[in-house]
Amino acid sequence: MNVGVTVDPSVAFVAGHSLGSYTAQLAIGMEAYFRADGDYGQPGNGSPRGFALPQFDGAVLLSGPGAGIQGITPSSWDRIAKPYVIFTGSRDATQEGNELIDKLDPFNDAPPGGKHAVFITGANHVVFPGSLAGEPAINAAVRLLTLDFLDAYAHGDRAAVQRLTSDDVGGREAQLAALKPGTDAASFIDVGYKLTGAETGLYNSQPLGVVGTDPIENFAAN
Numbered sequence: 009m010n011v012g013v014t015v016d017p018s019v020a021f022v023a024g025h026s027l028g029s030y031t032a033q034l035a036i037g038m039e040a041y042f043r044a045d046g047d048y049g050q051p052g053n054g055s056p057r058g059f060a061l062p063q064f065d066g067a068v069l070l071s072g073p074g075a076g077i078q079g080i081t082p083s084s085w086d087r088i089a090k091p092y093v094i095f096t097g098s099r100d101a102t103q104e105g106n107e108l109i110d111k112l113d114p115f116n117d118a119p120p121g122g123k124h125a126v127f128i129t130g131a132n133h134v135v136f137p138g139s140l141a142g143e144p145a146i147n148a149a150v151r152l153l154t155l156d157f158l159d160a161y162a163h164g165d166r167a168a169v170q171r172l173t174s175d176d177v178g179g180r181e182a183q184l185a186a187l188k189p190g191t192d193a194a195s196f197i198d199v200g201y202k203l204t205g206a207e208t209g210l211y212n213s214q215p216l217g218v219v220g221t222d223p224i225e226n227f228a229a230n
Contacts, residue, residue: 092123121206126153156177
């Protein structure tokens with residue numbers, strides 16, 4: 009059946025939510041500690057293992073775990089050279105052993121190079137897969153910024169990476185916030201990035217055009 013969509017099987021990004029985000033991180037090169045019996049380990053009780061799959065070119069990570077649980081340590085992301093974007097929010101504290109700020113560990117503890125983070129005020133753990141119909145602003149933000157990330161790193165779209173690294177996500181923050189009554193349009197979405205200047209889209213040999221590191225500092229409990 010022709011649905012008007014062209015698929016290039018040579019380009020593949022993996023995505024996951026919650027435990028699926030953990031799996032997606034392993035697929036692009038995260039290392040975690042496991043014991044000999046296969047259960048999660050930790051330094052001194054297990055060995056770091058990687059399960060990277062070369063066919064994946066990057067990842068979209070929705071509300072995944074941070075360091076301190078599931079065998080993850082602050083150095084778990086040191087070997088990931090592929091781009092990824094993580095999504096979390098001000099109500100996204102769900103797992104025993106992880107605080108809200110730990111959700112940003114895959115961004116904060118990773119070396120620069122194609123790393124992006126999106127922090128959405130009011131977003132909780134279950135909203136990111138689009139399962140809450142009453143959150144159109146958050147659902148729309150996740151869709152738009154995911155497409156920006158894929159356009160940037162699959163197609164070398166400089167405009168997309170500029171939107172991913174702008175304070176108002178390319179002038180769309182107020183529009184998105186308007187879908188959530190009572191939301192402060194100036195603090196609805198906070199983005200962070202860690203780039204080296206060498207990032208390229210898979211179809212474009214030129215740098216994507218933004219260099220530097222910008223942390224996320226918004227942890228308002230809204």
